[in-house]
Amino acid sequence: MNSILANYSASISELKKSPSSIIEDAGSEAVAILNHNKASAYLVPAQTYEKLMEIVDDYLLSKEIDKRLHDSSNLLEVNIDEL
Template sequence: MRPVLADLSVSISELKKSPSALLAQANGSPIAVLNHNKPAAYLVPAETYEALIELIDDYELAKLVEERRADKDQAVAVSLDDL
């Protein structure tokens, strides 16, 4: 069985009844939305989602930097004055 990765969990039916109240109750923490007692989705505040997207973007950029560092021997030397 998959673990529930949130302190607060609700059924889809409960979510439909009062989403605003649930968000207030969660106080900025994620909410696990369960379907047949299994996580179907996680509801996170917009600020948390935006921060996660930024972290993913930073991670992907860091991977690209590391890949390019590995190909350093193929780099072409350029003087800033020539640009």
């Protein structure tokens, strides 16, 4: 059985009837959208989504930094006095 990762849930039928009331009732929380009692989607507030995208972007950037730090084939030796 799959877990529902939200404190609020609504069926697709409820979402079709009144999407704004579902968003209003949940406040700043995510809402699990259920289809046959299984989560088929999550409705998250815009602010939460934006924060998640920042976290994903930071994570991907850190992976690229790690990759470049461990790739010694493109290293250039420089003298700090010459800079």
